[in-house]
Amino acid sequence: xxxxxxxxxxxxxxxxxxxxxxxxxxxxxxxxxxxxxxxxxxxxxxxxxxxxxxxxxxxxxxxxxxxxxxxxxxxxxxxxxxxxxxxxxxxxxxxxxxxxxxxxxxxxxxxxxxxxxxxxxxxxxxxxxxxxxxxxxxxxxxxxxxxxxxxxxxxxxxxxxxxxxxxxxxxxxxxxxxxxxxxxxxxxxxxxxxxxxxxxxxxxxxxxxxxxxxxxxxxxxxxxxxxxxxxxxxxxxxxxxxxxxxxxxxxxxxxxxxxxxxxxxxxxxxxxxxxxxxxxxxxxxxxxxxxxxxxxxxxxxxxxxxxxxxxxx
Amino acid sequence: xxxxxxxxxxxxxxxxxxxxxxxxxxxxxxxxxxxxxxxxxxxxxxxxxxxxxxxxxxxxxxxxxxxxxxxxxxxxxxxxxxxxxxxxxxxxxxxxxxxxxxxxxxxxxxxxxxxxxxxxxxxxxxxxxxxxxxxxxxxxxxxxxxxxxxxxxxxxxxxxxxxxxxxxxxxxxxxxxxxxxxxxxxxxxxxxxxxxxxxxxxxxxxxxxxxxxxxxxxxxxxxxxxxxxxxxxxxxxxxxxxxxxxxxxxxxxxxxxxxxxxxxxxxxxxxxxxxxxxxxxxxxxxxxxxxxxxxxxxxxxxxxxxxxxxxxxxxxxxxxxxxxxxxxxxxxxxxxxxxxxxxxxxxxxx
Amino acid sequence: xxxxxxxxxxxxxxxxxxxxxxxxxxxxxxxxxxxxxxxxxxxxxxxxxxxxxxxxxxxxxxxxxxxxxxxxxxxxxxxxxxxxxxxxxxxxxxxxxxxxxxxxxxxxxxxxxxxxxxxxxxxxxxxxxxxxxxxxxxxxxxxxxxxxxxxxxxxxxxxxxxxxxxxxxxxxxxxxxxxxxxxxxxxxxxxxxxxxxxxxxxxxxxxxxxxxxxxxxxxxxxxxxxxxxxxxxxxxxxxxxxxxxxxxxxxxxxxxxxxxxxxx
Numbered sequence: 001x002x003x004x005x006x007x008x009x010x011x012x013x014x015x016x017x018x019x020x021x022x023x024x025x026x027x028x029x030x031x032x033x034x035x036x037x038x039x040x041x042x043x044x045x046x047x048x049x050x051x052x053x054x055x056x057x058x059x060x061x062x063x064x065x066x067x068x069x070x071x072x073x074x075x076x077x078x079x080x081x082x083x084x085x086x087x088x089x090x091x092x093x094x095x096x097x098x099x100x101x102x103x104x105x106x107x108x109x110x111x112x113x114x115x116x117x118x119x120x121x122x123x124x125x126x127x128x129x130x131x132x133x134x135x136x137x138x139x140x141x142x143x144x145x146x147x148x149x150x151x152x153x154x155x156x157x158x159x160x161x162x163x164x165x166x167x168x169x170x171x172x173x174x175x176x177x178x179x180x181x182x183x184x185x186x187x188x189x190x191x192x193x194x195x196x197x198x199x200x201x202x203x204x205x206x207x208x209x210x211x212x213x214x215x216x217x218x219x220x221x222x223x224x225x226x227x228x229x230x231x232x233x234x235x236x237x238x239x240x241x242x243x244x245x246x247x248x249x250x251x252x253x254x255x256x257x258x259x260x261x262x263x264x265x266x267x268x269x270x271x272x273x274x275x276x277x278x279x280x281x282x283x284x285x286x287x288x289x290x291x292x293x294x295x296x297x298x299x300x301x302x303x304x305x306x307x308x309x310x311x312x313x
Numbered sequence: 314x315x316x317x318x319x320x321x322x323x324x325x326x327x328x329x330x331x332x333x334x335x336x337x338x339x340x341x342x343x344x345x346x347x348x349x350x351x352x353x354x355x356x357x358x359x360x361x362x363x364x365x366x367x368x369x370x371x372x373x374x375x376x377x378x379x380x381x382x383x384x385x386x387x388x389x390x391x392x393x394x395x396x397x398x399x400x401x402x403x404x405x406x407x408x409x410x411x412x413x414x415x416x417x418x419x420x421x422x423x424x425x426x427x428x429x430x431x432x433x434x435x436x437x438x439x440x441x442x443x444x445x446x447x448x449x450x451x452x453x454x455x456x457x458x459x460x461x462x463x464x465x466x467x468x469x470x471x472x473x474x475x476x477x478x479x480x481x482x483x484x485x486x487x488x489x490x491x492x493x494x495x496x497x498x499x500x501x502x503x504x505x506x507x508x509x510x511x512x513x514x515x516x517x518x519x520x521x522x523x524x525x526x527x528x529x530x531x532x533x534x535x536x537x538x539x540x541x542x543x544x545x546x547x548x549x550x551x552x553x554x555x556x557x558x559x560x561x562x563x564x565x566x567x568x569x570x571x572x573x574x575x576x577x578x579x580x581x582x583x584x585x586x587x588x589x590x591x592x593x594x595x596x597x598x599x600x601x602x603x604x605x606x607x608x609x610x611x612x613x614x615x616x617x618x619x620x621x622x623x624x625x626x627x628x629x630x631x632x633x634x635x636x637x638x639x640x641x642x643x644x645x646x647x648x649x650x651x652x653x654x655x656x657x658x659x660x661x662x663x
Numbered sequence: 664x665x666x667x668x669x670x671x672x673x674x675x676x677x678x679x680x681x682x683x684x685x686x687x688x689x690x691x692x693x694x695x696x697x698x699x700x701x702x703x704x705x706x707x708x709x710x711x712x713x714x715x716x717x718x719x720x721x722x723x724x725x726x727x728x729x730x731x732x733x734x735x736x737x738x739x740x741x742x743x744x745x746x747x748x749x750x751x752x753x754x755x756x757x758x759x760x761x762x763x764x765x766x767x768x769x770x771x772x773x774x775x776x777x778x779x780x781x782x783x784x785x786x787x788x789x790x791x792x793x794x795x796x797x798x799x800x801x802x803x804x805x806x807x808x809x810x811x812x813x814x815x816x817x818x819x820x821x822x823x824x825x826x827x828x829x830x831x832x833x834x835x836x837x838x839x840x841x842x843x844x845x846x847x848x849x850x851x852x853x854x855x856x857x858x859x860x861x862x863x864x865x866x867x868x869x870x871x872x873x874x875x876x877x878x879x880x881x882x883x884x885x886x887x888x889x890x891x892x893x894x895x896x897x898x899x900x901x902x903x904x905x906x907x908x909x910x911x912x913x914x915x916x917x918x919x920x921x922x923x924x925x926x927x
Contacts, residue, residue, distance in 0.1 A: 204523050205515065231640060239360035240522060241389045242639035269393060331757050334774045420750050480750070546771040552761050556748040561713055563819065564737030564765035609751040612772075 046163065049147035049156075056142055060119045060165050066108055067124030068258075069293035070146065071096045073158050074122075076174055076294045079165040085116045089258065092287065092295070108132075114139050120164060122146065124292075148292040150217035151182060151300070157292065178297045182221065185304045188311040189223030195307045197224045198248035198275070201235055203267040208238045215254075215289045218296060222303035223311075224250070240269035248273055250280040250307060257287030282306040332610040340607055344620035348402070351624050355398050355631045360638035361389055396529055401521050401630040401644070402623035403529070403536040404589050405599075407581035409622025410540045412596025413603065413615050417550040418574045421480035425596035426461075426582045429483070430490030432593075434464025435579075435586035436498055436516045442587075443510045450527050454535075458583035464490055465575050511590070518645035519592035521630050532584050539581040540619040546570055547611035554609065592629075592645045594652030595622050601659045625651075664689055664855050665710060665740065665823050670719035672705055679705040681879040682719070687823060687855040692846060694866035695859045697876035698900055703859045706876070707825050710857070711740045723823075737765035741821035743813050743829045749800050755811050756796040759783050762818030782818050789844060790814040805832035813841055817848070824848065824856040830865060838862075842869045863917040867891055867909075875899055891915035 043058050064085040065071040071090035074083050080095055085102045102112040105124070110132050113121060120142040133143050144164065146157045155175045162171020199215060201207040209215050210231040219226045227246040228238065251270055255263045264283060266276055275281055284306070288299030305312050357368055363386050370380035376391050408426060415424035426432045438460020439453050446452035471486035472479075495517065502513040511520075543550075549570045552560035561567050585592070603617040629647040636642065665687040672680040680702040687693055695703045708714045710721060712728050721728040723739055731739075741762070760775055760783050767773040775783075787793045790810045800808060809832050816824060824845060830838040846869050848854040860866050866873060866887075873890040875883045877899045883890050893906045896917065903920040 205511070205520050206522060228639075233640065236640040237522075237642075239634060239639045239641055240393045241359050241361040244389055244393065245361045245385055247385065272388065331754065331760060331775070417751075420748060422750065544772075545769075548764060548767060548773060549771040551757075552764055554751050555753070555758075555761070558713070558744065559747050561733070562711060562737065562742040562744070563761060563815075564734040564770075566733045566770070570771070604751070608757075609753055610757060612774075 048145045050145040054142050054144055062118040064113055064118040064121045069291040070122045072293035073161050077162045077167040077171045079167050082165045120144050154292045154296055181297050189304055189308050192308045194225040195250050196248050197250035198227055199252045202263055206238050206267050207235055210234055210236045214292050218300050222300055223308050244269045248275050251275040253283045254286030254289050255283050257285040259286045332613045337613045341616050348624055351627050355627050358631055358635050359394055397521055400529055401626045403532040404585040405622035405626025406619040407536040407585045408595040409599040409618040411578040411581040413600035413618040414543045414574050414578050417554045417611055419480050419483050427593050429487035430464040430468050431461045431582045432591040433491050433494035435461040435583045439587045440510050453587040454584045457587035458580050461579035461583045515590045518643035519590040521589045521644050528588055532588050535584040539577050542577050544615045550611040594648045598652045598656045599625055666722045668720040671717050673717040678879050683881045689853040689855050690849050691871040692849055692856045692869055693872045694870035695874050701876040702879040707827050707859050712736055734765045739821055740823040741816040741819040743816045743826040752799050758800050759814045759818050762815040786814045786817045806837050822854045826858045867914045887915050
C-alpha cells in the first residue's frame with residue numbers, strides 16, 4: 001500500500017519535471033532560431049576568401065581568431081588590443097598566450113566565443129565554417145574566412161584583416177615590407193638552378209607536402225623544387241620507395257616550433273640520399289613554414305639561404 | 314549381436330570424413346607455395362617500377378646478386394619492399410592465428426582480436442611505450458603484450474557469470490572493452506602530438522610502412538612460434554570447441570589450455586599491433602575461410618589460417634601501397650573493404 | 664572401482680549433497696533416482712573430478728581421485744551428458760574420435776592411430792551410426808545425436824560410465840538399445856555404470872543397484888525390490904504410486920497415481 005502511494009508520487013514528480021524541461025528547451029530554442037531584429041551599424045561589406053559577402057560594423061574592436069596564423073597577423077598589424085579570444089595553439093607573439101582561449105582550432109567552444117561578444121570571428125579554412133556559422137550569425141557575430149594557398153594569399157589575408165580591424169594603414173606598410181623581402185629572395189635565387197628537395201613532415205609514418213600545401217609555394221619561391229609538388233592533396237602519406245627513388249639533393253625538416261623535438265631525423269628511406277650524403281639536411285622552424293602569416297617570409301628566407309647559400313653572401 | 318561388415322570398405326569410408334596428417338601436410342604445402350608466389354608478385358609491385366627480369370634474378374639469389382638493378386633499385390627491393398612484405402605476412406599470420414584460436418576456445422565464430430578488446434589493449438600499451446620509452450624499441454611489443462593481456466583479463470572477468478563465461482557474454486564484454494579503449498585512443502591521440510605517438514588512423518586502421526630492422530625479426534619469430542604452439546594444442550581446442558565441460562570429461566586440462574591460448578594470442582596480437590597498429594577483419598574472416606574450405610579440425614585450420622592470413626594481408630598491403638601511388642592508404646581500410654563483403658558471403662554460404 | 668565416501672558438496676548458499684556414500688562395482692549398473700533438486704547431477708559431476716567436494720572422499724581404484732591427472736581419469740571414467748554445443752560443423756566420425764583424446768601419445772596434438780579408428784568403427788556399429796558417420800552432427804536428429812554422444816563415451820574404453828539422463832531425447836526403441844548397450848558393456852567387459860534418470864521403470868529394468876536421493880541425502884540404497892516400494896517412493900516424490908510386478912519380466916513396475924478430477 002505504501003509502495004503504491006510512493007509510486008504515484010514518483011510518477012507525478014517525473015511528469016512535471018519532464019514538462020518543465022520541455023518548456024525551458026522550447027523557450028531557448030525559439031530564442032536562438034528567431035532572427036535578431038537589432039541592426040547595429042552594418043554599414044560595410046567585405047567578401048571573404050570563400051566568396052561570401054560579410055556584413056560588418058564600421059568599427060570592429062572585438063575579434064576572435066581561430067587559427068595561429070591569423071593571431072600572428074592580428075598582432076603584426078598592431079591589432080593586439082582588439083583580440084579578445086584565440087586558440088590554444090596560438091603561441092606567437094608571446095602576448096598571444098595571455099589572450100583568453102576558446103579551445104583548439106578544430107573544435108572551439110561556441111559558448112566561449114559567444115560569451116566574449118566579438119563582432120567578427122576569423123577562421124582559416126572553409127571547413128570550420130559549416131559547424132558554427134549559423135549559430136554565430138544568430139548572435140550577430142560575423143564569420144570571416146581566409147584561405148591562403150600561397151604567399152600572395154598571405155598578403156591578401158593581412159590586407160583583409162587590417163581592413164576589418166581598422167588597421168589598414170599598418171597592414172599596408174607590413175605587406176609592403178614583406179613584399180620587399182620576398183622580392184629580394186626572388187632576385188637572389190633567380191640565377192641559381194633549382195634544388196630538388198624533399199619536404200619531410202614526419203619520418204615514421206612518412207608524410208610530405210603535396211600540391212595543396214602552403215609550403216609548396218614557399219619552396220618554389222625559395223629556389224627549390226619539391227619532388228612531391230604534383231602529388232594531390234596537402235599532406236599525403238608518401239611511399240618510402242618513391243622517396244628513395246627521388247634522390248633529393250636536399251631535405252627540409254620542419255621542427256623546433258610547435259613540433260618540438262620531433263621530426264629531427266631523416267626517414268630511413270632518405271638516409272642514403274644525396275641530401276643525406278652531402279649533409280644538406282636543413283632543420284627549419286616548422287611554424288615558419290606551415291603558418292600562412294608574416295613569419296612565412298622568415299621561413300622563405302631561411303629556406304632560400306639554406307638552399308642557395310652562395311646567393312646570400 | 315554381431316554385425317558382419319566388410320572391413321576395408323568401412324575403413325575407407327571412415328577415413329574420408331576426417332582430417333589426416335596427409336591432408337594437413339598437403340594443404341599447408343599448397344598454401345606455402347601460394348604464399349611464395351604472392352611474395353614474389355608483391356615484390357614486383359610498388360610505387361616505383363622495377364625491371365621484372367632483374368628483380369626476379371635478384372630475389373632468387375636471396376639478395377646476394379644485384380643482377381643489373383641499380384643501387385637504388387636494390388635498396389628499394391631489399392630495404393623497403395621485402396621487409397614490408399614480410400611484416401605484412403607476420404602481422405597477417407599472427408592475427409589470423411589468434412582469431413582462429415579465440416574462436417575455438419570461446420566457441421564463438423565472431424571472436425577476434427578487435428572485437429574482444431585485445432587489439433585496442435595492445436594499442437594503448439604501445440602508445441604508453443611510445444610516450445614514456447620512446448627510444449627503446451623493445452618496449453613497444455612488450456607493453457603491447459601486457460596491454461593485450463590486461464584487456465583479455467578484463468573481458469574475461471566482466472563476462473564471468475555464475476556458470477562461467479558463456480560465448481555471448483564474452484563477446485558483449487569484449488565489445489564494451491574495445492569501444493571504451495577506442496575512445497581512449499582517440500582522446501589521447503587528439504590531445505597529444507601525433508609525431509610522438511602516431512595518429513589514431515594508425516592505431517585503428519593500421520600501417521605497415523614502419524618495418525624497422527629490429528622489430529621485424531621479432532614479429533616473424535613470434536608469428537611462427539605462436540602458430541606452432543597453438544597448433545600443438547589443436548586437439549585440445551577441437552574438444553574445447555564442443556564445450557568446456559565435455560572437453561574436461563574427455564581429458565583436456567581446460568584451464569591450462571585456456572591460459573596458453575590467452576597468453577600466446579596476446580603475444581601474437583601484441584607484436585602485430587606494436588609493429589603496425591590494428592589491422593581489422595583478418596582475425597575474423599580468414600579463420601572462417603580456412604574452416605569452410607578445410608573443416609573445423611584445428612590441426613588443419615589453425616596452420617591454414619596462419620598461412621592464409623599472411624597471404625591476405627600481403628595482398629591488402631600491396632593494394633594499399635600501389636593503388637594511389639605514390640601516396641599510401643592505410644592497410645586496414647583495404648582489409649575492411651575486402652573483408653566485410655567476403656564475410657557476408659561466407660555467412661551466406663554457411 | 665569408483666567409490667564415494669561421505670561425500671558432501673556445498674555451494675555458498677546451500678548444501679547440494681550431504682554425506683552420500685556409494686560404490687560402483689565392476690559389472691553393475693547403478694541407477695540414481697530422485698526428484699528434481701535432489702543433487703543427483705551434482706553428485707555425478709563430482710565423481711569424475713569436475714566439482715571439488717566440500718567434504719568426503721572419492722576413490723578411483725582405491726586411490727584418491729586428486730592424485731590422478733586429467734587424462735588418467737578420462738581413461739577410467741567417462742561421462743554421457745546431455746547434448747554437446749555444436750557451434751562448428753563437425754562430422755559424426757570426428758565427434759566420436761574425440762573420445763580417443765586421452766589415448767593420444769602427446770596431449771593436445773597427434774593424429775589418430777589405427778587402433779583409434781578401429782575402436783571408432785566398432786563403437787559406430789554398436790550404436791547403429793555407421794551410415795551416418797560422414798554426416799555433420801548438426802544434421803542429425805536429437806536421438807541420433809544422443810547416440811553419438813554415447814558412442815563417443817564408449818570410444819574412450821573407460822570402465823566406468825557416468826550417464827546423466829541419457830535417454831531424455833530418445834524414442835522407446837532407442838532408449839532400450841542405449842541401456843542394453845550399457846548393460847552389455849557391464850556384463851561382458853566388466854564396466855560399471857551410474858545412470859541418473861527420471862524414468863523409474865527403465866531403471867527398474869536395467870539396474871542392479873538403485874540409489875534413492877532426496878534433498879542431497881541418500882534415502883535408500885539397495886536392489887530394485889528393496890527401493891521400489893510404494894511407501895518409499897511416496898515419501899521421496901511426494902506423490903502416490905502403485906508398485907506391482909511387471910507381468911512379463913517380473914521386475915517392479917511403478918505407476919504414478921494421479922488425482923485428477925474430471926468434470927462429468
